[in-house]
Amino acid sequence: MSQSLDRALTVLTALAEGPRTLDQLAESAGVHKTTVLRLLRTLEAHRFVQRADARHYRLGATLFDLASRALDQRDVRRQAEPALRALNDATGHTVHLASYESGEVVYIDKYESKHPVRMYSRIGKRAALHCTAVAKVLVAAFDEPRRREIAESITYTPMTENTITNAADYLAELRTVAERGYAIDDSEHEDFIHCVAAPIRDQAGAVLAAVSVSVPKILLDRPGLLALVPDLLAAADTASRACGWNPVGKD
Amino acid sequence: MSQSLDRALTVLTALAEGPRTLDQLAESAGVHKTTVLRLLRTLEAHRFVQRADARHYRLGATLFDLASRALDQRDVRRQAEPALRALNDATGHTVHLASYESGEVVYIDKYESKHPVRMYSRIGKRAALHCTAVAKVLVAAFDEPRRREIAESITYTPMTENTITNAADYLAELRTVAERGYAIDDSEHEDFIHCVAAPIRDQAGAVLAAVSVSVPKILLDRPGLLALVPDLLAAADTASRACGWNPVGKD
DNA sequence: TGCCAAGTTGCACTACTTGCAACGCCTAGT
């Protein structure tokens, strides 16, 4: 569609890996280095990239600026913050906020674990649809035809021996999640971590986002994890109220 | 330099304000809406923007992803994290990490105050050079000619009645900061807030970044603020060591 | 049902982008 823009975005994505030289960028984008140089100049003028040293470019401050402003605008994130922070303080474990956006589940906020064992995740990262608790919660919020559609579009990459690997099992799991009101990731994504997640709703009762608590198995066994569910649901409830949700008279 | 890219970046920046329609974006960029439409399509393909609803576009997940990855790559940030978190825990006040990058001072990390009174700032935001403690620390790290050059390029917008409004006073202040080892913002930026800041150094002794503690005056008077300096310096010291700094044999 | 506003598409024209080749700077090695 727009070639130069397309290439510039490719360059930016390549820079996400770390500082790069002109030649490296030219090669990874598959274009002449002159082209990359000029794109970089424009990007630099807008402060999307900056020179790390004489021959290395890296991502610039505008990116941080845009991202944090955009994040601030996501109402859920701002409204849910106190409840999630409290949940993080109370449990000491990693708390994630994720939302479903045009076909994918994205982490939009994260509160780090107080324990030395941390998990790898990042705001902006995409969560796998078939093996994360947040994704299950978000997909379970759709009606059956939509769920089926999504379930059939997934490639069920096995991550651990507990990973769900077919659409039928996934749909069954979604039904359980919808009924139970929360989802479990029983080490389906990573061997040493399990999670629980619950939905955050707006005034119409629609699911805006999902909160999750992720715990290394060495810290808490399955009953221990499940013992966190009341706290999780309470936090999700508080966050939902902050988003305008009112349980009275809603199903 | 690169027109279409230039326009696309302008569009992205406009989107930072919040979700926009095609026409709004076309107007703010000063181009035909057809053009904007095609740029948006490319941006959408790379997930730099996404459709919020039928007629609104907003920033997309790739931006969050890039920004947080770029932030992770800033070594200072990662290395300094424990020390800054501890400082934030110990004092309960807002802690900022800022760095000097191609002519401007940018906040690259922030730890929120535990008190209800919060200050407005954001990761990625630029800090004014003449009236913030972090900027003073970072500029004071340069040699005299460079300082002078910077001092003369600043527009000394008065923010409060304490704001430094000319280059001579600014240069004098920088000398004080360099000698004393920390900087004070005596409500020079906002009436109700004052701050102290200190440098974080690498193995060569070069200043990589600045830490600051910002406190509302209603919580702590000036002696109270200055009483935080030892904690601040200790945190900066710890962070510096994490960055490879070793005070032995260095000035 | 019909109007209005907003998004979308086809097309022709031109300006912008592109890659090449040559240049200059900086670094490292002898």
Place this chain on the structure above:
DNA sequence: ACTAGGCGTTGCAAGTAGTGCAACTTGGCA
């Protein structure tokens, strides 16, 4: 100190890709 190699940078000519116009489609509202 000199030289060679690598990398970033610039001028130029060719042509493609981006642009704006105008007409069409879609969706919401009275």
